[in-house]
Amino acid sequence: MSAWEAVVGLEVHAQLRTRTKLFCACPNEFGAPPNTHVCPVCLGLPGALPAPNEAAIDLALRAALALGGEVRERSVFARKSYFYPDLAKGYQISQFALPIIEGGAVPMALEGEARSAALTRIHLEEDAAKNLHVQGETVVDFNRAGTPLIEIVGEPVLRSGAEAEAYLRALREVLVFIGVNDGNLEEGSFRCDANVSIRPKGEERLGTRVELKNINSFRFVRKAIDHEVARQAALRESGGEVVQETRTWDERQERTVAMRGKEEAHDYRYFPDPDLPPLVVDAARLARAEETLPELPAAMRARWVETLGLTAQDAGVLAAHPAIAAYFEAVATGLGEAAGLKPAKAGKKAANFVMAEVLRETATEGVEARFPAAAPEVAALLALVEDGTINGKIAKEVFAKMVATGEPPKTIVEREGLAQVTDTAAIEAVVREVLAANPKQVEQYRGGKTAVLGFFVGQVMKATRGQANPKAVNEILRALLAEG
Amino acid sequence: MSAGRWLDAGVVGAADAVAAGAVTAEALVGEALGRLRSDPHNAVLHVDGEAALEAAQQVDAARAAGEALGPLAGVPVALKDNLCQRGTPTTCASRLLEGWVAPYDAHVVERLRAAGAMLVAKTNMDEFAMGSSNETSAFGPVKNPWDPARAPGGSSGGSAAAVAARLVPGALGSDTGGSVRQPAAFCGLFALKPTYGRVSRYGLVAFASSLDQVGPFARSARDGARLFAAIAGRDGRDATSADAPSADWEGACARGVEGLRVGVPRALLEGASAGVRARIDAALEALKDAGATLVDVTLPHAKHGVSVYYLVAPAEASSNLARFDGVRYGLRVEEGGGLDAMYEATRARFGPEVKRRILLGTYALSAGYYDAYYLRAQKVRTLIRRDYDAAFEACDVVATPTAPTVAFPLGERTDDPLTMYLSDVYTLPASLAGLPAISTPAGLSEGLPTGLQLVGRAFDEATLFAAAGALEKAFGPLPSPVPAGPGEHAGEEGAS
Numbered sequence A: 001m002s003a004w005e006a007v008v009g010l011e012v013h014a015q016l017r018t019r020t021k022l023f024c025a026c027p028n029e030f031g032a033p034p035n036t037h038v039c040p041v042c043l044g045l046p047g048a049l050p051a052p053n054e055a056a057i058d059l060a061l062r063a064a065l066a067l068g069g070e071v072r073e074r075s076v077f078a079r080k081s082y083f084y085p086d087l088a089k090g091y092q093i094s095q096f097a098l099p100i101i102e103g104g105a106v107p108m109a110l111e112g113e114a115r116s117a118a119l120t121r122i123h124l125e126e127d128a129a130k131n132l133h134v135q136g137e138t139v140v141d142f143n144r145a146g147t148p149l150i151e152i153v154g155e156p157v158l159r160s161g162a163e164a165e166a167y168l169r170a171l172r173e174v175l176v177f178i179g180v181n182d183g184n185l186e187e188g189s190f191r192c193d194a195n196v197s198i199r200p201k202g203e204e205r206l207g208t209r210v211e212l213k214n215i216n217s218f219r220f221v222r223k224a225i226d227h228e229v230a231r232q233a234a235l236r237e238s239g240g241e242v243v244q245e246t247r248t249w250d251e252r253q254e255r256t257v258a259m260r261g262k263e264e265a266h267d268y269r270y271f272p273d274p275d276l277p278p279l280v281v282d283a284a285r286l287a288r289a290e291e292t293l294p295e296l297p298a299a300m301r302a303r304w305v306e307t308l309g310l311t312a313q314d315a316g317v318l319a320a321h322p323a324i325a326a327y328f329e330a331v332a333t334g335l336g337e338a339a340g341l342k343p344a345k346a347g348k349k350a351a352n353f354v355m356a357e358v359l360r361e362t363a364t365e366g367v368e369a370r371f372p373a374a375a376p377e378v379a380a381l382l383a384l385v386e387d388g389t390i391n392g393k394i395a396k397e398v399f400a401k402m403v404a405t406g407e408p409p410k411t412i413v414e415r416e417g418l419a420q421v422t423d424t425a426a427i428e429a430v431v432r433e434v435l436a437a438n439p440k441q442v443e444q445y446r447g448g449k450t451a452v453l454g455f456f457v458g459q460v461m462k463a464t465r466g467q468a469n470p471k472a473v474n475e476i477l478r479a480l481l482a483e484g
Numbered sequence B: 001m002s003a004g005r006w007l008d009a010g011v012v013g014a015a016d017a018v019a020a021g022a023v024t025a026e027a028l029v030g031e032a033l034g035r036l037r038s039d040p041h042n043a044v045l046h047v048d049g050e051a052a053l054e055a056a057q058q059v060d061a062a063r064a065a066g067e068a069l070g071p072l073a074g075v076p077v078a079l080k081d082n083l084c085q086r087g088t089p090t091t092c093a094s095r096l097l098e099g100w101v102a103p104y105d106a107h108v109v110e111r112l113r114a115a116g117a118m119l120v121a122k123t124n125m126d127e128f129a130m131g132s133s134n135e136t137s138a139f140g141p142v143k144n145p146w147d148p149a150r151a152p153g154g155s156s157g158g159s160a161a162a163v164a165a166r167l168v169p170g171a172l173g174s175d176t177g178g179s180v181r182q183p184a185a186f187c188g189l190f191a192l193k194p195t196y197g198r199v200s201r202y203g204l205v206a207f208a209s210s211l212d213q214v215g216p217f218a219r220s221a222r223d224g225a226r227l228f229a230a231i232a233g234r235d236g237r238d239a240t241s242a243d244a245p246s247a248d249w250e251g252a253c254a255r256g257v258e259g260l261r262v263g264v265p266r267a268l269l270e271g272a273s274a275g276v277r278a279r280i281d282a283a284l285e286a287l288k289d290a291g292a293t294l295v296d297v298t299l300p301h302a303k304h305g306v307s308v309y310y311l312v313a314p315a316e317a318s319s320n321l322a323r324f325d326g327v328r329y330g331l332r333v334e335e336g337g338g339l340d341a342m343y344e345a346t347r348a349r350f351g352p353e354v355k356r357r358i359l360l361g362t363y364a365l366s367a368g369y370y371d372a373y374y375l376r377a378q379k380v381r382t383l384i385r386r387d388y389d390a391a392f393e394a395c396d397v398v399a400t401p402t403a404p405t406v407a408f409p410l411g412e413r414t415d416d417p418l419t420m421y422l423s424d425v426y427t428l429p430a431s432l433a434g435l436p437a438i439s440t441p442a443g444l445s446e447g448l449p450t451g452l453q454l455v456g457r458a459f460d461e462a463t464l465f466a467a468a469g470a471l472e473k474a475f476g477p478l479p480s481p482v483p484a485g486p487g488e489h490a491g492e493e494g495a496s
């Protein structure tokens, strides 16, 4: 057991999923050719002025509601000043003394146990442009400049890399589910910095903290923090002191390294931006935000276990992605309606089929997902199983054909003659043939070895190429074998 | 009658002449371009001949086709060189922006175009609008048409001199702490600093964002009202732009001042020179004769205006001017070394007054000083605003001189920033309070113009126009400071 306790707080920058940037009408879109989504405002041209994007403010309110933060009625945009080529105006418009949201918490599960990690604040700000290094030269792409962000500042309540990872995953899940952020770490729309320090166990006072910057995967966050904690502990144990600095994770070397460039003690000279009047959020606006707040993933999982008959594990799988969650709900509802099933039964059946068959063929990208077949078609397919038209085995074949051809299940079943045989006379004839052909097994059955029933079922199914209704086959077999 | 006479007929006179077909827009613009190109006062930085002539031809064609014309159709207007005009150099009279061509129109420029105005020239100014004499321009000082050895005032000195010298009948300037009012007083013109929020700042290169407003210069209140009506109004691109109802400002100029209560802060008047005080007394007397009543008011915190302004404005300016870093546009100076060296070498080219204010502002916003300077200044600013609220319980406008003296000689104050700053003592409080204020001619003192400043309630520009109109009627027009120019350029006012 280590004598040290890690103290970790995360700062997450999450880009808001608005159509346009925070202070101008340029598209908020990743991946366009450099410097094509720009205008006088986001280029910081002389004379240009910021005009706030109301949609971004509404998304921030949604985040506040989802994370239980307190929305300030009157918050203030402030200028944060420093010189850097990716900062068009020489200052970033952010919030400082009076942020839009204070407090809140990230609900997370740690080793199956529900916990929540407190937040300090959430504030609105604009993203900077992006410096690119091309053939030894630095060039700047301003497409990203002015992209709306919320910065979510967590309290230093996390104690390990694993906790930090769980916190990040939970936070990302909430933001993605409520449509605030697309959760894309690779494209940098969800970014994390970590403040890491250590202190002797039992000590209250915080140690000197190191800021870990630019960690762009969940795994790296965990590794970077654990390595940094170990580095600081080793340093202290060998009589050294932790230096306040900014470090980053070097995946190749598997360690944190100090970032180049001298550490300047920055005075950002924050002051209220005179171009922007205080941001006022009244009760009516907050109420409207509440109305549009989608169901949160934790609540959704609980509801599925409660009313749709899912296990906690299945609910976890299906609620891991907002598009998949919505898809599953559509299949379950569609099936329930088409087959007249109770929600618990329809839910369970839909969940089994979606997890076993659909997810394999589903590709997700950010908040989008491409499904192999539309949810109503899959519901229709499962309804065919329910009404006895086909059995479960055939359903899988039909599904494969649906994926290949895009045709509705009914068309495929009819064209290929896959409807199962429910005509008892026809089944009875086949059963009689099978019994006649296997006198030895009939003997065994009647002698009390009823397990051979499975053998007969198999023979009958084989003879009908799987199309016989298994329930009918069972019943007729039992009846004829009992006749003696 | 020649185009010169119509150009001298003022904004409304010229617009009426074009509308009536008495003169073509092309002839008017041609006349203005001729005068602008032979400007002896260094009032003009850039003449936009080709584009203006083209626009004039369009106005003439529209008239020939029987189309309705805008209220400024064919009228040549000059713009202070801190207003962005698409395709035209916008330098702010600074080396940092020398050669920079604005790729977009300021809101006021869009509005002037829509009203049919002919954008003929960009005018000289104090560098980034920081100055009270037009001597901080990187392109040399402007000379006052009334006496070329004297300053035209600042920072919109070029616009004022251009109108006073009759190069154009009207012009736009910007006013942060008196930058249209003080030059108007020094050059014998009408000028208005609108209520903060009345005119969009979009495309006005920012000096101090919480104070900047664009305002018109003209030789009469009615001409000023015509320009003001064209540029006023809400603009979604400026978050501080107000959605306030407009009024018949031109009509207000003829309304008279019967029953108007003019507040006079007697204690403040002491600071003005004897010559200026005499003219202010005469102007107040004239307003009284026209039906106004004079009321004593006090503005106890106005005396702190200079201190407050020289904290708030430089603080905002230090931030607004951070974008001139050599990275994206304008001047870049590379003398070897890295990024920081480039920043330093480039920004070293700001003039001394701009540097002084950037330093002042940076200091006022620094950690540990913010509360004592910036925050306290903002609190006193609130007190100044409350002084006006209290005064407006007893009166409708507050009258003071616009400037404590007549135009001072060029070079007299350039080595003494504090004395220079004090020349704005009367104009700063209204700026800090965000209230509308005009300067209107109060007659000559020893051959030089003086100005009466009237401050009104927020968004009540109409009352100011009424008072200015009444005073013009009482005093009659000032003589022209310039002799007859090219063509029939005459000294008579609005001859027809």
Ligand SMILES: [Zn+2]
Pocket (backbone or CB within 6 Å): A021, A024, A025, A026, A037, A038, A039, A040, A041, A042, A043, A146
């Ligand atoms: Zn933009």
